[in-house]
Amino acid sequence: MHEETDEKWACGSCIQQFCLRCCSHIKTDEVTETVISNSNAEGPKGNYEMKGLLETRSIDLLKSKTEQNRSEHHTDRYHNENLVIQRGQTFQMLIELSRPFNPRTDKLHLELRLVSRNPPDVSAGTLVPVSLVKDLLYNCWEAKIVEQMGRTIKLSVNSPPSAAIGKYKLSIITQSLTDGTMSTYCSEKDIYMLFNPWCESDSVYMDDVEQKKEYVLNDMGIIYRGTERQIEGKAWNFGQFDKDILSACLFLLERSDVPASGWGDPVSVVRILSAQINSSDDSGVLKGNWSGEYEDGSSPMAWTGSSDILRQYHENEGTPVKYGQCWVFSGVTTTVLRCIGIPTCCVTNFSSAHDTDGILTIDYFLDEHLNPIEEADRDSLWNFHVWNDCWMARHDLPAGMGEWQAVDATPQEKSQKVYRCGPASITAVRNGQVYLEHDTGFVFAEVNSDKVYWQRNADGTLTQVNVEKQAIGHCISTKAVGSDYREDITHLYKHPEGSEEERIAVETACQYGTKAGIYIPFGTEDVYVQITMDEEPQLGGDAKLSTTIQNASSEQRSITFFGQVDEVYYTGVLKATVQKTRAPVDLQPGEVTTVDWNLLYYEYRDQLVDQAFLMFTLTGRVFETNQVLATQFSFRLRTF
Incomplete structure (x- = not known):
C-alpha cells in the first residue's frame, strides 16, 4: 500500500x-x-x-x-x-x-x-x-x-x-x-x-571581457542626440534584468509568424525583433510619432528607460505603446538584445541620410530657375538618427563580415515587405559592398551617401549641377566601454572623408543602386587582378602573396592599390588588422606584372587566434577609367 x-x-x-x-x-x-x-x-x-x-x-x-x-x-x-x-x-x-x-x-x-x-x-x-x-x-x-x-x-x-x-x-x-x-x-x-557571448562556439561570442560587461551586462547607458556641433547625452535605463522583462522580450519571439526553427540563428532573431519592436505593420511594441501631438499617449521625450514600455506591452497582450522616436526604438532594442544575450549598443549618426529610392545618393531637385521642387524631394537628411550595433558572426556572408552589425527598429523603409532594417555588416558598409544582406545599402546611404543636386531642363530632363561629398555621416557616436565618455566610431562605418578608399567605397556602392548609371557610370573593365600563394607559410615564419595584374587594354593604365591583412576567427569574425599597405602600379598596354606582398612574423605574432587564420583584402581603382578592383584571399599558417 x-x-x-x-x-x-x-x-x-x-x-x-x-x-x-x-x-x-x-x-x-x-x-x-x-x-x-x-x-x-x-x-x-x-x-x-x-x-x-x-x-x-x-x-x-x-x-x-x-x-x-x-x-x-x-x-x-x-x-x-x-x-x-x-x-x-x-x-x-x-x-x-x-x-x-x-x-x-x-x-x-x-x-x-x-x-x-x-x-x-x-x-x-x-x-x-x-x-x-x-x-x-x-x-x-x-x-x-x-x-x-x-x-x-x-x-x-x-x-x-x-x-x-x-x-x-x-x-x-x-x-x-x-x-x-x-x-x-x-x-x-x-x-x-x-545566446551565449561567453561560449567560443556561439555565433555571438565576444572575447573581450570588458566589452561583455558593457554590451551585455550593463543595464544603464547613454543615448546621444542633438547636432554634430552640439552633441548631448541622455541617460537611459535599459533594465534588461528587471522583473518580467525577459518574459516580455521572449514574448516578441513567441508572437512572431517566423518559424521557431530559426531562433538559434542570431541573424534571424535580430531580423525578427527589428520588425517586432515597431508597430507599423505587425502590432509591435512601439508606435512611432513625429507629429508633436501625443495627447493619447506619452511623449517620446518622457521615456527614460525601456522596462515600463516592454512591461506595458506584455501586460496588455501586444497592444502597441504610444509613442516612440528613434532613440526610444534604439533603447528598447538594446534592452531586448542584451536581455537575450546578444552584445548590443546604441549608435547615433549625425547628419543622417534617409534614402527612399535605393539610388544610394540623397537627391535634391531644382527647377529651371534653381528653385527647389519640393514635391520631388523624397529623400531627407536628419540632424541625427539613432540605431543599434549588435555583435555576431555572419556565416551567411563572405569571411570578414562578422563582428558589429547595424540593426534599426525605427520604421523608415520596408525590407522584404516589412518595416525592419538589418543586421547589416558594418565592414560591408565601410567598403561599399551594399549587395550583401541585410539592408546594407540603406545603412550605407545613412552614413556615406553624397548629396546630389539636379536641375530640371526645359525638356524635362535632369542635369547634375552640384555634388556635396562630405555632407553626410558625421560624429557617429556610442557610449565608451567602462565609462560615460562618448566614443566616436565613424571610422568603423567609413574610411576617412575624401580619401581614395572612401571614394572607392562610394563608387562601388553606387554601381549597385537602383539607377546606377545616372550618377556614377560603370567604368571600362579592362584590368584584371589575381592573388596567389605558392604555399601556406609555417607558423612563426613570414607570409608571401603574389598579385598578378593584367592590363587587357591598348592604353596605359595607372592603379593605386590598398592592401590589408586581418587576423580572423574561424567563424569569419575579424580580430585585428595586422598590416596596411599602399602600392601604385603603372601598366603599359597589354602588360602583365606581378606585385609581391609580404607579411612578416613580427607583424602578426601578437594577434594570433585559434587555427591561425588570416585574410588579405586588396582594393584599387584605375585612374583612367574609374574601374574599381576588389578581391580577398584567405589563408592559414601551418603548425606542422
Missing part, C-alpha cells in the same frame, strides 16, 4: 503516461549505465523498495546544489523565478525520484518543448529529447548523472551552441525496461535559454 502522496503521484503519472503515448511519439534509445545502482541507499525512512515503476517526485533547478547555474551562466542578475541559462554549456538539476534509479531496470530521459506559435517538432529543434549518456560530448543535447544519493540524482545537462533560444517546458520521462510502462513528470518551472 502506497502512502497518500504516492497514490497522488501514481494517478497523475498514469494520466501523463497515456498523454505521452498519444501525443509525443518519441522513440527512446537504450539506457546507458552511467552509475552503479545503490540498492542499499538509505534515506530518512531506511531502505528503499527497488520494485515498481520509477516516478519523478520533484525537480530542483534553482536552489541548493543547482544554484551554481546562475553564476556559471552569468544570469544571477535576472529577476526571474525560472531557470535562466545560456546555450552551449552545461547546467545542473536535482531530480527526486520515488526510489533509487537502477539503470538495469529503469530508463530516464528529459524532454524540452520550445514555446512558440508552431507545434513542437523534433526535426525543427523545438521538441528536444535529451538522453542519458556515459560521457558528455559538449556539442549536442545530452545529460549525465554526476551524483546519486538515495532517491535523488544530480544531472549535468548540456545544450549545443546552436540551440534555439526561448522558453522551454521541461518534462522528465521514466520507463520500466521490464514491462515498458512509462511515467511523465512536468516541471512547474520553465527553462529560459539565451
Whole structure:
C-alpha cells in the first residue's frame, strides 16, 4: 500500500503516461549505465523498495546544489523565478525520484518543448529529447548523472551552441525496461535559454571581457542626440534584468509568424525583433510619432528607460505603446538584445541620410530657375538618427563580415515587405559592398551617401549641377566601454572623408543602386587582378602573396592599390588588422606584372587566434577609367 502522496503521484503519472503515448511519439534509445545502482541507499525512512515503476517526485533547478547555474551562466542578475541559462554549456538539476534509479531496470530521459506559435517538432529543434549518456560530448543535447544519493540524482545537462533560444517546458520521462510502462513528470518551472557571448562556439561570442560587461551586462547607458556641433547625452535605463522583462522580450519571439526553427540563428532573431519592436505593420511594441501631438499617449521625450514600455506591452497582450522616436526604438532594442544575450549598443549618426529610392545618393531637385521642387524631394537628411550595433558572426556572408552589425527598429523603409532594417555588416558598409544582406545599402546611404543636386531642363530632363561629398555621416557616436565618455566610431562605418578608399567605397556602392548609371557610370573593365600563394607559410615564419595584374587594354593604365591583412576567427569574425599597405602600379598596354606582398612574423605574432587564420583584402581603382578592383584571399599558417 502506497502512502497518500504516492497514490497522488501514481494517478497523475498514469494520466501523463497515456498523454505521452498519444501525443509525443518519441522513440527512446537504450539506457546507458552511467552509475552503479545503490540498492542499499538509505534515506530518512531506511531502505528503499527497488520494485515498481520509477516516478519523478520533484525537480530542483534553482536552489541548493543547482544554484551554481546562475553564476556559471552569468544570469544571477535576472529577476526571474525560472531557470535562466545560456546555450552551449552545461547546467545542473536535482531530480527526486520515488526510489533509487537502477539503470538495469529503469530508463530516464528529459524532454524540452520550445514555446512558440508552431507545434513542437523534433526535426525543427523545438521538441528536444535529451538522453542519458556515459560521457558528455559538449556539442549536442545530452545529460549525465554526476551524483546519486538515495532517491535523488544530480544531472549535468548540456545544450549545443546552436540551440534555439526561448522558453522551454521541461518534462522528465521514466520507463520500466521490464514491462515498458512509462511515467511523465512536468516541471512547474520553465527553462529560459539565451545566446551565449561567453561560449567560443556561439555565433555571438565576444572575447573581450570588458566589452561583455558593457554590451551585455550593463543595464544603464547613454543615448546621444542633438547636432554634430552640439552633441548631448541622455541617460537611459535599459533594465534588461528587471522583473518580467525577459518574459516580455521572449514574448516578441513567441508572437512572431517566423518559424521557431530559426531562433538559434542570431541573424534571424535580430531580423525578427527589428520588425517586432515597431508597430507599423505587425502590432509591435512601439508606435512611432513625429507629429508633436501625443495627447493619447506619452511623449517620446518622457521615456527614460525601456522596462515600463516592454512591461506595458506584455501586460496588455501586444497592444502597441504610444509613442516612440528613434532613440526610444534604439533603447528598447538594446534592452531586448542584451536581455537575450546578444552584445548590443546604441549608435547615433549625425547628419543622417534617409534614402527612399535605393539610388544610394540623397537627391535634391531644382527647377529651371534653381528653385527647389519640393514635391520631388523624397529623400531627407536628419540632424541625427539613432540605431543599434549588435555583435555576431555572419556565416551567411563572405569571411570578414562578422563582428558589429547595424540593426534599426525605427520604421523608415520596408525590407522584404516589412518595416525592419538589418543586421547589416558594418565592414560591408565601410567598403561599399551594399549587395550583401541585410539592408546594407540603406545603412550605407545613412552614413556615406553624397548629396546630389539636379536641375530640371526645359525638356524635362535632369542635369547634375552640384555634388556635396562630405555632407553626410558625421560624429557617429556610442557610449565608451567602462565609462560615460562618448566614443566616436565613424571610422568603423567609413574610411576617412575624401580619401581614395572612401571614394572607392562610394563608387562601388553606387554601381549597385537602383539607377546606377545616372550618377556614377560603370567604368571600362579592362584590368584584371589575381592573388596567389605558392604555399601556406609555417607558423612563426613570414607570409608571401603574389598579385598578378593584367592590363587587357591598348592604353596605359595607372592603379593605386590598398592592401590589408586581418587576423580572423574561424567563424569569419575579424580580430585585428595586422598590416596596411599602399602600392601604385603603372601598366603599359597589354602588360602583365606581378606585385609581391609580404607579411612578416613580427607583424602578426601578437594577434594570433585559434587555427591561425588570416585574410588579405586588396582594393584599387584605375585612374583612367574609374574601374574599381576588389578581391580577398584567405589563408592559414601551418603548425606542422
